Amino acid sequence: MKFTDGYWHVRPGVTLNYPVEVRNVKASREQLSVFASCKKIVTRGDTLNTAILTVNYTSPMKDVIAVELVHHKGREAKGPEFEKRVDGGLAVLIENGEDIARLTSGKLSVEVHKKEGWSTHFLYGGKRLTGSGYKSPGHMKMPDQSTYIREQLDLGVGEYIYGLGERFTPFVKNGQVVDLWNEDGGTCSEQAYKNVPFYLSSYGYGVFVDHPERVSYEVASEVVSKVQFSVPGESLKYYIIGGENLKEVLDNYTKLTGKPALPPAWTFGLWLTTSFTTSYDEGTVTSFIDGMIERNIPLHVFHFDCFWMKEFQWCDFEWDKDVFPDPEGMLKRLKSKGLHICVWINSYIAQQSYLFDEGKEGGYLVKTKDGDVWQWDRWQGGMGLVDFTNPAAVRWYKDKLKALLEMGVDCFKTDFGERIPTDVVYYDGSDPVKMHNYYTHLYNKAVFEVLEEVRGKNEAAVFARSATAGGQQFPVHWGGDCSATYVSMAETLRGGLSLGMSGFSFWSHDIGGFENTATPDLYKRWTAFGLLSSHSRLHGSQSYRVPWLFDEEACDVLLHFTQLKDTLMPYIYGVSVEATKTGVPVMRAMVLEFTGDPACETLDRQYMLGDSLLVAPIFNSEGIAKYYLPEGRWTNYLSGEVVEGRRWVEERHDYFSLPLLVRPGSLIAVGANRERPDYDYADGITLQLFELEDGREAAARVYSPQGELELEVRVQRQGEVLKVSRVRETAGKPWELVLRGISAVTSVEGGTAAAGEQGVRIVPQAGSGEISITLA
Numbered sequence: 174m175k176f177t178d179g180y181w182h183v184r185p186g187v188t189l190n191y192p193v194e195v196r197n198v199k200a201s202r203e204q205l206s207v208f209a210s211c212k213k214i215v216t217r218g219d220t221l222n223t224a225i226l227t228v229n230y231t232s233p234m235k236d237v238i239a240v241e242l243v244h245h246k247g248r249e250a251k252g253p254e255f256e257k258r259v260d261g262g263l264a265v266l267i268e269n270g271e272d273i274a275r276l277t278s279g280k281l282s283v284e285v286h287k288k289e290g291w292s293t294h295f296l297y298g299g300k301r302l303t304g305s306g307y308k309s310p311g312h313m314k315m316p317d318q319s320t321y322i323r324e325q326l327d328l329g330v331g332e333y334i335y336g337l338g339e340r341f342t343p344f345v346k347n348g349q350v351v352d353l354w355n356e357d358g359g360t361c362s363e364q365a366y367k368n369v370p371f372y373l374s375s376y377g378y379g380v381f382v383d384h385p386e387r388v389s390y391e392v393a394s395e396v397v398s399k400v401q402f403s404v405p406g407e408s409l410k411y412y413i414i415g416g417e418n419l420k421e422v423l424d425n426y427t428k429l430t431g432k433p434a435l436p437p438a439w440t441f442g443l444w445l446t447t448s449f450t451t452s453y454d455e456g457t458v459t460s461f462i463d464g465m466i467e468r469n470i471p472l473h474v475f476h477f478d479c480f481w482m483k484e485f486q487w488c489d490f491e492w493d494k495d496v497f498p499d500p501e502g503m504l505k506r507l508k509s510k511g512l513h514i515c516v517w518i519n520s521y522i523a524q525q526s527y528l529f530d531e532g533k534e535g536g537y538l539v540k541t542k543d544g545d546v547w548q549w550d551r552w553q554g555g556m557g558l559v560d561f562t563n564p565a566a567v568r569w570y571k572d573k574l575k576a577l578l579e580m581g582v583d584c585f586k587t588d589f590g591e592r593i594p595t596d597v598v599y600y601d602g603s604d605p606v607k608m609h610n611y612y613t614h615l616y617n618k619a620v621f622e623v624l625e626e627v628r629g630k631n632e633a634a635v636f637a638r639s640a641t642a643g644g645q646q647f648p649v650h651w652g653g654d655c656s657a658t659y660v661s662m663a664e665t666l667r668g669g670l671s672l673g674m675s676g677f678s679f680w681s682h683d684i685g686g687f688e689n690t691a692t693p694d695l696y697k698r699w700t701a702f703g704l705l706s707s708h709s710r711l712h713g714s715q716s717y718r719v720p721w722l723f724d725e726e727a728c729d730v731l732l733h734f735t736q737l738k739d740t741l742m743p744y745i746y747g748v749s750v751e752a753t754k755t756g757v758p759v760m761r762a763m764v765l766e767f768t769g770d771p772a773c774e775t776l777d778r779q780y781m782l783g784d785s786l787l788v789a790p791i792f793n794s795e796g797i798a799k800y801y802l803p804e805g806r807w808t809n810y811l812s813g814e815v816v817e818g819r820r821w822v823e824e825r826h827d828y829f830s831l832p833l834l835v836r837p838g839s840l841i842a843v844g845a846n847r848e849r850p851d852y853d854y855a856d857g858i859t860l861q862l863f864e865l866e867d868g869r870e871a872a873a874r875v876y877s878p879q880g881e882l883e884l885e886v887r888v889q890r891q892g893e894v895l896k897v898s899r900v901r902e903t904a905g906k907p908w909e910l911v912l913r914g915i916s917a918v919t920s921v922e923g924g925t926a927a928a929g930e931q932g933v934r935i936v937p938q939a940g941s942g943e944i945s946i947t948l949a
Contacts, residue, residue: 174352176311191291193209193210193212194209198274200267205285228241230285232263233263236297236414237429238282240283240411242322244320252604253604255641257430303413310409326380334347335375335671336671338365338367348392349363351389353369357591357592366653369672370642379423386606386610387404419764423758424755424756433645433648435749435880440634442851444476445710446476446477449712453480454496455499462475470720471847478712485525488521488523490528500580504582517586520559535566536566539598542597558597561618566600584634585624586637590613614641617637620635635647656689665682674758679708680706681707685711700731703734742846744841744842748782761780763776766784770819785839807837815864835913839862840872840888842875845858851878861931897910897924909934911929914932915932915949918947921947
């Protein structure tokens with residue numbers, strides 16, 4: 174939202190009060206409070222008829238500073254509020270000197286320069302990150318007498334802003350106006366399903382605005398040297414989040430708002446759905462599954478979309494008996510083929526559903542100001558909305574889902590949750606405007622909780638479309654309604670990278686596009702991208718997504734990349750386990766891994782899958798890949814070709830290939846199973862070593878499908894000698910090391926060497942904790 178008219182003026186009818194000078198500073202053990210007048214005080218008379226802004230600085234945890242701007246503090250605060258983890262025993266250093274007041278938490282400090290008008294600075298390790306100066310914070314009264322609080326934080330030269338949720342607009346947010354308001358807008362507009370009031374700066378810090386309601390950002394737009402954010406009301410709270418690098422900033426942000434859970438290993442396999450409006454019954458579904466089996470394409474999850482329930486009755490959580498007369502038997506028959514089952518749900522209760530009457534009687538549905546059940550006819554005729562602020566409604570909703578889980582369903586696609594009205598009344602008195610974005614958090618939390626209650630920890634997964642800050646705790650999320658075009662494929666990736674910069678670790682998208690039907694060419698290119706994503710799902714709207722409907726080669730391409738992903742699962746799952754500890758996404762924007770490389774700061778058509786694999790999807794029918802390689806000797810994982818980095822590369826690929834490059838100095842864990850994602854990763858594991866330089870070390874950790882560390886190996890290079898150390902081994906399962914691109918070695922102590930197709934194979938001797946390899 175813009176309040177000014179160019180540099181000199183405010184907009185007609187807007188009154189702006191901003192701090193002009195610091196009048197008093199109070200310091201306690203935990204808080205620094207600054208009182209600033211909104212005009213220059215020369216005489217005692219100047220203290221009359223002027224606004225005062227109070228700015229409170231605190232720290233909820235190390236390297237995080239909370240800033241609260243307050244105009245009038247008499248307003249009663251209404252929920253909801255984002256859940257935050259606070260370190261109650263944190264010690265902060267507060268200094269109140271003659272010229273400078275300072276609060277320090279860890280390496281992060283805020284300095285208030287008392288005698289320079291309004292001048293505040295945030296520093297990490299003594300280096301300035303950003304700050305707030307003349308006319309930056311302010312209180313606005315609008316022509317309609319509504320009020321807003323804003324802040325403007327400095328942007329440095331060459332500083333880029335990322336994040337703010339899953340946004341399909343340009344990856345770098347500079348120059349954009351971003352209003353955080355969850356909408357069902359597809360992937361082709363500035364609207365977003367997942368609005369998160371957190372951004373990352375290329376200067377190495379993050380900013381989290383602690384408001385679930387609409388937050389309006391002007392990112393180098395209203396004032397090109399500032400990031401402005403504003404909220405309605407009389408106060409604004411935000412956090413400056415520091416760290417040694419961007420990944421540590423994400424770690425600190427997710428410590429504050431919640432770490433992601435670990436999805437079950439089976440969810441990383443290939444998902445196939447009925448599609449949305451297509452016709453399907455058990456015969457149709459079985460024909461899809463059997464067709465995949467006949468073509469040896471590993472399929473791991475089958476999803477039933479909306480019409481598993483009877484039309485006009487969504488959601489009643491009952492199988493349409495006319496189409497599925499024996500749902501329990503059908504689920505058993507499908508699961509006997511080795512499948513997990515997902516079904517579509519949402520939190521809207523149609524008037525034709527028997528649950529509507531139950532919800533009305535029990536007070537489980539959101540109400541109007543007159544005390545009636547709120548209803549409208551969009552999506553489902555006469556639908557109501559489950560009130561997740563009512564504990565009884567949450568239990569009621571969970572019990573309906575629990576019955577499906579007991580029947581054999583394994584997970585839920587939690588669709589919708591964006592079209593939430595603001596002229597309603599919630600059970601707990603929550604502010605309906607704040608609930609608009611926050612509603613999805615309560616919805617997905619309830620579904621995730623019942624999955625954990627029934628299936629157990631690390632066995633719960635949703636497939637969610639909407640989210641806000643904190644929603645990363647309930648994976649997995651997918652990108653929503655994209656179209657079957659290369660342009661939409663690219664915008665989809667932008668959205669996923671943007672979400673990853675917002676604290677979400679696990680993400681998926683509709684392979685081939687949701688709207689319309691892809692050409693065989695696009696389907697095959699999107700298949701490669703989809704199987705090299707965190708989670709992989711074939712889904713569409715009005716047509717099926719089984720590969721043989723495109724062409725027979727599509728079947729071979731799908732088989733190829735599904736098997737590739739299954740063999741990479743020890744590596745991908747290891748990255749996923751680490752993501753639950755750090756909050757760093759599985760699919761990472763290049764700038765997260767190569768922050769010091771200016772060429773990586775704006776890249777949005779390629780990404781890192783974990784810290785070691787670079788993926789560059791192909792976005793054209795010519796099969797031409799254009800991508801950037803950072804410095805070093807990179808190895809094409811599929812061909813073995815070594816490519817020198819710090820340059821742009823252009824090359825042509827067939828459908829069974831794409832740029833999949835291994836970072837120099839990587840030790841990649843490759844599994845022995847090509848048929849499923851959930852297997853004993855440590856049994857028969859191959860650790861592949863790539864281009865380890867002298868004086869460097871590479872490490873690999875292999876976890877069980879339950880997330881337990883089973884094997885850890887480190888390799889150090891000293892001249893022409895590789896020292897291989899088995900740091901941890903719990904199961905005594907066989908493993909081997911492959912030196913990719915190395916055809917011969919001079920000697921091996923503690924193991925045996927043999928020539929292999931990809932490089933020398935090293936097999937450890939039984940009981941040997943270390944191996945010494947002398948390179949030829």
